[in-house]
Amino acid sequence: MATSELPATMPTDARTHRTAWQVFTRMARRQPLGVAGGFIVLLMIFMAVFADFIAPHDPTAMNYSAFAVAPGAEYWLGTDPLGRDVFSRIVYGARTALFVGFVSAIIGGGAGLVLGVGSAYFGGMIDLIFQRVMDIFMSFPLIIMALAMVAIFGTGTDKVIVAITIPFVPRCARVVRSSALAVREMPYVDAARSIGYSHSRIILRHMVPNVMAPFLIMITAFVGQAILLEASLSYLGLGVQEPTPAWGLMLQGGAELYAESAPWIAVFPGLAITLAVFGFNLFGDAVRDTLDPRLRSQ
Amino acid sequence: MSSGLKTFAASVAVTAALALGLSGAMAAETPKKGGVLKFVVPDEPPSFDGHRETTFALIHPIAPFYSLLTKVNPENSSDPTDIICDLCTEMPKATDGGKTFTFKLRQGVTFEDGSPLDAKDVKATFHKIIFPGEGVSSARKAYFVMVDSVEAPDASTVVFKLKYPSSAFIPALAMPFNFIYDDAKLAQDMHWYEKNVLGSGPFQKFERQAGAFIKGTANPNYYEKGKPYLDGIEAIFAKKESLRVQAIRGDRAAIEFRGFPPQSRDDLVKALGKDITVQESDWNCVLLITPNHRKKPFDDVRVRRALTLAVDRWGGSEYLSKIAIVKTVGGIAFPKHPLAATKAELEQLAGYWPDLAKSREEAKKLLKEAGIPDGFKFTLNNRAVDQPYKIVGTWLIDQWKQIGLVVDQQVQPTGPFYDTLRKKQDFDVSIDFNCQSIVNPLLDVSKFISADLSDSQYGGYIDRDVDKLFNAMNETDDTAAQRKMMREMEKIILDEKALGFITMWWYRIIPHRSYVKGWNVSPSHYLNQDLANVWLDQ
Numbered sequence: 001m002a003t004s005e006l007p008a009t010m011p012t013d014a015r016t017h018r019t020a021w022q023v024f025t026r027m028a029r030r031q032p033l034g035v036a037g038g039f040i041v042l043l044m045i046f047m048a049v050f051a052d053f054i055a056p057h058d059p060t061a062m063n064y065s066a067f068a069v070a071p072g073a074e075y076w077l078g079t080d081p082l083g084r085d086v087f088s089r090i091v092y093g094a095r096t097a098l099f100v101g102f103v104s105a106i107i108g109g110g111a112g113l114v115l116g117v118g119s120a121y122f123g124g125m126i127d128l129i130f131q132r133v134m135d136i137f138m139s140f141p142l143i144i145m146a147l148a149m150v151a152i153f154g155t156g157t158d159k160v161i162v163a164i165t166i167p168f169v170p171r172c173a174r175v176v177r178s179s180a181l182a183v184r185e186m187p188y189v190d191a192a193r194s195i196g197y198s199h200s201r202i203i204l205r206h207m208v209p210n211v212m213a214p215f216l217i218m219i220t221a222f223v224g225q226a227i228l229l230e231a232s233l234s235y236l237g238l239g240v241q242e243p244t245p246a247w248g249l250m251l252q253g254g255a256e257l258y259a260e261s262a263p264w265i266a267v268f269p270g271l272a273i274t275l276a277v278f279g280f281n282l283f284g285d286a287v288r289d290t291l292d293p294r295l296r297s298q
Numbered sequence: 299m300s301s302g303l304k305t306f307a308a309s310v311a312v313t314a315a316l317a318l319g320l321s322g323a324m325a326a327e328t329p330k331k332g333g334v335l336k337f338v339v340p341d342e343p344p345s346f347d348g349h350r351e352t353t354f355a356l357i358h359p360i361a362p363f364y365s366l367l368t369k370v371n372p373e374n375s376s377d378p379t380d381i382i383c384d385l386c387t388e389m390p391k392a393t394d395g396g397k398t399f400t401f402k403l404r405q406g407v408t409f410e411d412g413s414p415l416d417a418k419d420v421k422a423t424f425h426k427i428i429f430p431g432e433g434v435s436s437a438r439k440a441y442f443v444m445v446d447s448v449e450a451p452d453a454s455t456v457v458f459k460l461k462y463p464s465s466a467f468i469p470a471l472a473m474p475f476n477f478i479y480d481d482a483k484l485a486q487d488m489h490w491y492e493k494n495v496l497g498s499g500p501f502q503k504f505e506r507q508a509g510a511f512i513k514g515t516a517n518p519n520y521y522e523k524g525k526p527y528l529d530g531i532e533a534i535f536a537k538k539e540s541l542r543v544q545a546i547r548g549d550r551a552a553i554e555f556r557g558f559p560p561q562s563r564d565d566l567v568k569a570l571g572k573d574i575t576v577q578e579s580d581w582n583c584v585l586l587i588t589p590n591h592r593k594k595p596f597d598d599v600r601v602r603r604a605l606t607l608a609v610d611r612w613g614g615s616e617y618l619s620k621i622a623i624v625k626t627v628g629g630i631a632f633p634k635h636p637l638a639a640t641k642a643e644l645e646q647l648a649g650y651w652p653d654l655a656k657s658r659e660e661a662k663k664l665l666k667e668a669g670i671p672d673g674f675k676f677t678l679n680n681r682a683v684d685q686p687y688k689i690v691g692t693w694l695i696d697q698w699k700q701i702g703l704v705v706d707q708q709v710q711p712t713g714p715f716y717d718t719l720r721k722k723q724d725f726d727v728s729i730d731f732n733c734q735s736i737v738n739p740l741l742d743v744s745k746f747i748s749a750d751l752s753d754s755q756y757g758g759y760i761d762r763d764v765d766k767l768f769n770a771m772n773e774t775d776d777t778a779a780q781r782k783m784m785r786e787m788e789k790i791i792l793d794e795k796a797l798g799f800i801t802m803w804w805y806r807i808i809p810h811r812s813y814v815k816g817w818n819v820s821p822s823h824y825l826n827q828d829l830a831n832v833w834l835d836q
Contacts, residue, residue: 062696064617081561081621082692155709237682241707242692256540257561 034286040279048095055088060243068262078264080250081257086264090272092245097276098223100157100230100240104164105222111165112172113215117207119173120180121199131177134170142167146229150238160239164229172218179211186210213291220287224280231273247273329816333834334530338542338551342509342535345492348475349427350435354823357474358555359512359533361827363410363504364477364497365521367401367420367456368468370736372831375820376579378737381472385420385498385521386456389468396463396775401456407521409480410502417450422481424448424458426488434488440752441470441741444772462773469738474824500526500830510535520830527816527833539684546574546811552834553810556823557581557623559685566809575812577819581804582632582742583733585624585690588798590725591759600668602796605727606649607661608701609694613654615802618693622686625805629788630746631739632821633803636777637784638739648793661701672702679708679728681715690801691729719756730756730798735824740772740780746791746798757798764790764797 018026028035047054056076063083071078077086119130137145149163183189184207192202231248233239240246250269258265343356348364368389371380383389386401393400407415428445430436444464449457460467477497483490495504500522501514515530534551536542543562545551547569558566566574589596589605596602611627619625629639629647644650651657665674680691688709695705708725710718718725732745732754744752747768748760767787771780791797808819816831 060696060699062617062693064613067617067620082689083617154714156706237709241709242688243695243707256538257543257559259540260565261561 031286031289033282034289037279037282037284037286040275041283044094044098044276044279047091048098051091051095055085055091057085057088059084059088059092059245061085068258068265070262071264077268078262080255080265081262086250086268089245089250090247090268093247093250093269093272094276096157096240096244096246097227097230097273100161100164101223101226101280103161104168104226104230105219107161108165108168109172109215109219109222112169112174112218113176113208113211114203115169116173116176117180117203117211120177120184121203121207123184127177131174134174137167137170138174140167142171142225143229143232146233147236147238150233155238155241157240157244160230160233163233164226168222168226172215172222175214175218176211179214180207183207183210216291217284217288220280220284224277224284227280228273228277247276327815327835329527329831329833330835331527331833332529333836334532335528335553335814335829335832335834336532336534336551338536338545338554339533340535340537340539340542340554340556346495347489347492348477349423349430349479350437350492351475352437354556357824357827360495361474361477362499362501362514362526362531362829363495364499364828365407365415366472366474366476366478366828367424368472369474369828370472370820370825372816372818372826372828375818375826378582378735378821378825379469381468381736385415385478392463394459397460399458399460399467401458403454403456404521405454407498408519409498410496410517411480413480413482415478415480415498416453417456418453419478419481420456421448421450422484423476423479424456426479426484427476431488438470438473438475440744441466441473463775464772465775466738466740466772469736470741473735474827475735500828501528501531522830525830527831528829531829546809549811552814553808553817555808555827557685557804557806558809559623560620560807563807563809573812574809575814577808577810579806579819579821580626580633581623581806581823582735582737582821583731583804583823584628585686585801585804586730586732586745586798587694587801588719588728588730588757589796590723590727591757591797592723593726595668595670596726598668599796600664601670603648603793604661604664604668604670604701605698606792606796606799607651607657607664608703609649609697609799609801610654611650611802612652614693614697618686618690618802619805622689623804623807624686624690624802626803628803629800630743630791631784631788632734632737632742635737635739637781639785639788643785647789648796649799658701665701665703670703673704674702675704675706676726677706677708679710679715679718679725681729682709682711686804687729687731694729694801723756723758728756733804733822733824735822737821739784743768743784743787746787755798759797761790761795761797 061084063079066075066079066083068081069075069079075085077090079085119127145167146163149166150159153159153162189202189206192206230239234246234248235251237252240249242249247269251266255266339355339358341355343360344351346360348356348360366384367386368381369384370378371382374380385403385407387404388402390399390401392398403417403420409415425448426434427436427438428442428448430439444460444462444467445458446461447459451457479491480496483496500517500520502517503515505513512533513530516526516528520526536545542554543558543566546554547566563576567576587605589602591597615625615627626633627644629644631638645652678691678695681687691707695707698705719728732742734742745754747755747765749755749758750760751765764787767783771783774780792799806819806823813835814832815835816833818826820826
């Protein structure tokens with residue numbers, strides 16, 4: 001039959017054989033800003049991973065004879081008041097920013113995911129109490145909550161991660177819970193319950209995978225927020241401490257003092273923070289648009 | 299004054315006059331009356347009791363409300379050994395073999411509430427400072443260890459009797475924190491002055507808005523006739539340095555009395571030209587490194603010596619003086635004082651050797667002998683204040699990196715920072731400081747005596763050799779002998795036992811509006827702050 005010669009599976013094959021470049025150009029057409037954001041994120045990750053090879057100078061080494069030197073051939077983005085290369089500190093600063101950003105977002109988001117789904121699954125008094133606790137946490141602005149945490153735990157990279165992670169938990173839990181409430185009513189959850197699966201199995205195997213879309217959207221947004229929070233805390237002298245290269249720290253103290261005579265000390269790290277947060281926000285929006293079926297259909 | 303001190307005084311005064319170009323100019327101008335002096339202060343006073351507190355945050359806004367028994371000459375404040383009477387009428391000569399000092403007081407002086415100020419007030423004040431009762435805190439009690447008794451035989455006479463003759467007594471008496479209080483108020487409540495201000499100084503009508511300002515108006519009954527020249531003062535609190543610089547630049551304030559870093563000076567001079575006058579001075583403040591002797595491996599003298607040997611003080615001075623308020627390389631005594639080490643003497647001490655490479659090689663050798671591996675990590679405890687703490691702390695970390703040590707910095711606000719030093723005592727190595735008012739090295743070095751004798755020695759060591767030398771220095775008037783003992787003490791502390799280390803001495807830079815007259819910089823940000831002589835040329 002003539003019809004039997006038609007390649008019935010051709011469309012599927014064409015999709016599976018789409019090259020990476022084709023996927024990229026298709027995405028670039030549909031989500032140009034998202035691709036730009038993704039490019040910035042990738043650039044940051046590249047800088048963070050290969051900082052040892054990219055940075056031309058040791059980011060903590062002081063050069064007595066290069067005090068607040070303007071951008072030039074030897075120091076591309078100039079030096080700070082302690083004679084340290086600004087470019088190298090920005091490159092290594094990406095490592096600090098991403099480390100704090102990803103660790104805070106993943107741990108805070110992960111904890112929020114489990115608590116949010118658990119709260120929705122059990123419902124009743126557990127959900128009520130849990131949500132009121134979340135309300136208390138969420139009544140504080142993010143930066144105030146982080147400042148309070150720093151006051152309790154102290155300064156330093158590890159403590160900053162804790163300070164940023166904790167305020168993320170209720171925010172993620174609240175969003176995830178609202179999705180999980182719908183999932184809880186699905187027949188497959190009832191089926192799992194009826195055949196006697198344990199609560200943890202139902203939560204982790206059947207509910208969590210089905211709320212991953214809002215979770216991933218939250219995570220990408222959290223990374224950008226965490227970078228901004230880390231920079232804010234470091235700027236206030238409450239975050240990462242010298243001599244660790246960190247963007248917010250580079251804006252502090254000397255940068256203010258030298259704002260007129262050596263503006264590059266503040267401008268470039270400020271630009272790095274802006275770009276990074278902008279990149280993660282664009283990327284996060286694109287992830288949301290891709291994963292959210294309502295937005296995807298539009 | 300001994301000949302050594304006279305030479306010191308003359309050299310300091312001449313240097314200051316030449317450096318500042320102020321000679322003649324000050325004397326030629328006739329003070330104008332009127333106006334309110336607005337000045338910025340980086341911090342607020344923890345309480346209003348000068349006897350309890352140790353900070354400039356109290357002195358700058360509160361000292362103008364009080365009188366002292368004696369004070370540093372405000373017209374020659376660059377020489378802190380030039381001590382003159384404030385409430386007394388004449389500086390006394392010691393009698394009884396140097397053990398008795400009898401002060402005669404001015405007549406007709408009153409407190410702001412109209413009650414007379416007489417000898418019993420002075421006696422009550424110094425009793426509170428020297429012999430504080432149970433539950434009363436006196437920060438400078440240790441400075442008066444030589445005092446046996448304070449008596450007021452009549453309303454205008456105060457007699458101090460010493461246990462032994464001591465050249466440290468008169469400088470201790472002139473400390474700017476020794477506000478004279480009303481004995482009736484003290485009898486009523488020894489803590490009354492912590493929350494109230496009632497003095498007999500050039501300014502009165504204390505007004506405070508927490509977090510914003512402290513104001514005062516001229517005291518019309520002030521005992522120095524014609525003074526104060528100002529109608530009033532206003533201390534404006536601003537924690538951020540950039541804000542304080544901008545306040546002066548925008549003429550919202552005329553001066554900040556603590557000190558700005560060189561860059562702020564340069565920016566203000568560039569922006570305001572002749573409208574800014576800069577006064578500079580060596581500063582009786584030093585930044586120290588304190589290893590915790592209670593903790594391994596810092597209980598090992600080899601490790602401590604390695605820490606000091608790694609530090610390039612001579613190069614660091616040249617470099618850091620461009621960006622921070624530190625400059626002078628020195629030992630344990632205020633540089634240029636007759637009791638201070640010369641450069642040649644310093645160069646004999648560990649950490650001051652002219653050959654840095656040799657010094658660092660020795661440091662590495664000592665670490666190896668002590669079993670400290672390359673890349674050994676420890677934490678430097680530091681205070682969350684940029685100038686000069688965090689800058690010098692970051693520089694030190696770079697210095698220690700040169701001998702293979704990896705150092706993290708733990709930066710804490712003032713309260714927790716002190717808590718770590720005094721209560722927790724769990725730090726590895728800490729930044730520490732020794733800031734004094736009157737230059738008086740004999741007592742200023744009490745910072746280094748054993749922990750069971752000094753409340754401000756945070757390293758936790760006990761060293762009776764140091765204690766013996768400290769006591770012996772204070773019980774003789776022979777400057778040569780004092781100097782010899784100071785060198786021995788310095789050698790033990792900084793080199794042989796490496797008990798604690800000096801980084802650099804501070805350098806005071808005061809750029810102020812040129813219309814502020816009658817205020818002269820001194821080697822301490824605590825001195826010359828009653829503002830009675832200040833006037834505005836507007």
